[in-house]
Amino acid sequence: MKTFYVTTPIYYANSLPHMGHLYTTVVGDFLRRYKRQRGFETYFLTGTDEHGTNIERASARAGRTPKEHVDYIVGELKKMFAAFGLDTEHGGYDVFMRTTEAFHYEGAQEFWRRAAARQTPKGRENIYKGFYEGWFCAPCGTFKTESELQPAAEEGGQPLCLIHERPVDLVSEESYFFRLSDYDEALLEYYESHPDFVFPDARRNEVISLVRGGLEDVSISRQKSSVSWAIPVPGDPNHTVYIWFDALINYITALGWGSEARRAELGEDLFAKFWPGVHLIGKDILRQHAVLWPAMLLAADVELPRAVVAHGLWLDQTGRKGSKTLGNALELPVLIRHFKTDAVRYFLLREMSFGQDCKVDYEVILERSNSDLASGLGNLVSRTLTMIHKYFDGVVPAPDISEARLLLAKRAGVDSDAMELASSLELVRDQFVQNVEDYAFHRALEAAWGMIARADKLISDAKPWELARSEEQRETLSAVLYRAAETIRWLAVLLYPVMPESSRAIWTQLGLTGDPQEFDPTELKWGGLRAGGRVGAVAPLFPRTDKAKTMAEIEKEIAQRKESDAASAASPSTASTASSSSNESAGAHATQAAVPGSQTASGTSPAQPPMQGATEAQPAPNAQGQGASASAPEPVASYITIDDFVKVEMRVGEILTAERVPKSDKLLRFTIDLGEAQPRQILAGIAEYYEPEKLIGRKVAVVSNLKPRKLRGFESQGMVLAASVGEEGRPVLATFAEEVPNGARLK
Ligand code: ME8
Secondary structure (H helix, E strand, O other), X not given: OOEEXXXXXXXXXXXXXXXXXXXXXXXXXXXXXXHHHOOOEEEEEEEEEOOOHHHHHHHHHOOOOHHHHHHHHHHHHHHHHHHOOOOHHHOOOOEEEEOOOHHHHHHHHHHHHHHHHOEOOOOOEOEEEEEEEEEEEOOOOEEEOHHHEEOOOOOOOOOEEOOOOOEOEEEEEEEEEEOHHHHHHHXXXXXXXXXXXXXXXXXXXXXXXXXXXXXXXXXXXXXOOOOOOOOEEOOEEEEEEXXXXXXXXXXXXXXXXXXXXXXXXXXXXXXHHHOOOEXXXXXXXXXXXXXHHHHHHHHHOOOOOOEEEEEOOEXXXXXXXXXXXXOOOOEHHHHHHHOOHHHXXXXXXXXXXXXXXXXXXXXXXXXXXXXXXXXXXXXXXXXXXXXXXXXXXXXXXXXXXXXHHHHHHHHOOOOOOOHHHHHHHHHHHHHHHHHHHOOOHHHHHHHHHHHHHHHHHHHHHHOHHHHOOOHHHHHHHHHHHHHHHHHHHHHHHHHOOOOHHHHHHHHHHOOOOOOHHHOOHHHOOOOOOOOOOEOOOOOXXXXXXXXXXXXXXXXXXXXXXXXXXXXXXXXHHHOOHHHOOOOXXXXXXXXXXXXXXXXXXXXXXXXXXXXXXXXXXXXXXXXXXXXXXXXXXXXXXXXXXXXXXXXXXXXXXXXXXXXXXXOOOOOEEEEEEOOOOOOEEEEEOOOOOOOHHHHOOOEEEEEOOOOOEEEOOEEEOOEEEEEEEOOOOEEEEOOOOOOOOOOOEEO
């Protein structure tokens, strides 16, 4: 049997999914259902990427351990996906892959060992130890180039990630590197000999020119002390595997690669059966999938995927990418409450020209749902079946017109035989199929809606309500309604992968047995609807929505949700993503008072991000990592120990003086009494939120053993702590409700 393996990205389990995540999963679900209809044995993977700094941070904000946090997110995500028919129970994904599965640890470590034991096409070690420094955006999980950053507002400050509009961290540490730079020729050859490997062409060209421009090595580990919530590097407990290196491998560990335990659990060798697969991704993660991943597979001597298929991004009306962090993406709970979930599936596939970006808001979905579904498909089904009930007591009427009645039929504008309609349905069906094969889903649906227009025209030209008045035109009436009903049967088969639930409802209303999923669209033949059978009861498929009323409800609901997020953000003890539907940025977390660039004191310029060239510092072969025996996954802990904690010295300080720093909108300069011989000078980026004069005499919490650093020419000798509230990260100074002496230590 032909097989088809399709994957979505595994989504970061830091916060709840939004419409962007739903989109790729709906496309995957659509393709697998379509391929199953076409006789393929299919396997569909979606899941979550559960390691890394961002998840550690999100869990800390939510007051959970990382494991509790990812379990919570996965539980919610699965419920939401189920509402859209994407889970196994509804015929959706076969595996919900999680990178915290023990078998994935085993497989990922085995992959590392395999790559480390082999050489690059240019005869050097695949993995070596070096030193990495760069600007790291935790929400992106990647290092950033200068062009991907907005320069820091202050000298020595943190630049902002252009996608997330948040400060990035300067990360500098010993790291293992993957020698990607040795794979440029091998990759270019592969792209050349596999023209369908990257789709669409625009993305393929982008990838080719990126690789032609030269690749640099990729940092693939972090020190355990900086990222502990991750898979340990085999043979080196001080390092953890960089999240992208870990995550990409999921596509094969899910099938049992590298883990005997997983193969036993699956009961068969799914890797042998289904690999290579097709990776559906958003274009935001193209480089990782079309450059890094194939090079990793070459390094470990594993067959490359069949294709990397990249779609465009959903944007808000101002043209910004819908994202969790910006909170501008459409929220799944809102979609679930206010729309038929099949209508959302249809919208996603119909609205976006696959490969291109597309603007969206709730209103556009409502409009499409009303026009294409309520007035289009839904209306065609209900008017046809209602007329069959009314004029034929619910019995499917005969398709043919006898010789004697041909002229009468012609007079009513109805062709004598149905072959013209049948062949135009075949044509549309072929267009539908071809467009699906070409990932042009919007065109496939446009074609299907051509069928609806055709059937609507058939009805409005023939005017069955007039034919019904004349006994002589009984056969014409019968033929018209049969043709409309048979067209609907074809539509139910074509649209099954798009709207499984509605297509089944249409099937039942037509009085058919079996399931539209069992029909191969290419085998549809005119006349499959049996005359004389009974149609079922008519029930509205897509009720019309009152746009103004629904929009008002949605807006109110979102406003209330934002308010409750802000309220929970303002009281850190209750901050939790449980209260937030899809916006992880709404939590409150203790942070420095927005003093830029405090994480690392190094002033050196950052290296390029891994995919565009990590600068190789001191290449050194990784002797330790090579040939280490396959061992059980090492457990990871997300906690810091008390020893880690006591390294941070925090003290009570009293603000003695406060003033604005000249030429800076953000910085205040304080002198603060920490109970020491001399007060300290400390700078904090809170000038937009606090009047300096009003802070004099205020007791604050200060990190007192932070390495001093210069900001705008002033040395800052510590850091004032504040909660970061709401989406804009408004600082609220941490303070004390009771009298405390200056210098008292916080423990
Ligand atoms: O990148 N429009 O996870 P992620 C369209 N864990 N699709 C969107 C979208 C938008 N506005 N926003 C998100 C990761 N997506 C990694 C992947 S795979 C080994 C690791 C979809 O949670 C789209 O598929 O940031 C995009 O590529 C993916 O979600 C990113 O999800």
